[in-house]
Amino acid sequence: VRNDNGAPAGQQTRAWAAYDSTTLYIAVACADSEPESIVARQDAYGGDVWCDDSIEVFLDRGHGHQTFSQFIVNGAGAKQPAEGWQAVAQRTESGWTVEIAIPLPVPPEPGEMWGLNLCRNRPARPQSPAEHSTWAPLEGTFHQPGCFRHLVFAR
Numbered sequence: 001v002r003n004d005n006g007a008p009a010g011q012q013t014r015a016w017a018a019y020d021s022t023t024l025y026i027a028v029a030c031a032d033s034e035p036e037s038i039v040a041r042q043d044a045y046g047g048d049v050w051c052d053d054s055i056e057v058f059l060d061r062g063h064g065h066q067t068f069s070q071f072i073v074n075g076a077g078a079k080q081p082a083e084g085w086q087a088v089a090q091r092t093e094s095g096w097t098v099e100i101a102i103p104l105p106v107p108p109e110p111g112e113m114w115g116l117n118l119c120r121n122r123p124a125r126p127q128s129p130a131e132h133s134t135w136a137p138l139e140g141t142f143h144q145p146g147c148f149r150h151l152v153f154a155r
Contacts, residue, residue, distance in 0.1 A: 065145045
């Protein structure tokens, strides 16, 4: 949904998650009606990647609503933070995709619940305004761990 009014996002985003004993994997497909206009100014690691077409992943281990880790990747694969995790982005005929691998310092216990939010930034295009969307229903800033959805690790 859009984070400015709760309406469905005009440009839909789909995501999948899986894990093993060492890594959390997230795949995201970003549909875009103007794929030729995808914004990816940051082409090196680091920088203001959230100003580009980007995905933001928020993880709140234990879902305590106080702290979280944030990972951002743009449509060119530039990351923030630059080190400690992996992401590969690719443009497609209908938008762009990203595959993310985040190391797990300690394997989660079966049934353990973390807070998770996946957000998308889409700058303005020639034919459409900027759009910021979020999986968790929140308004304003994405930094609201009390509103994150639940990620429950399978048994």
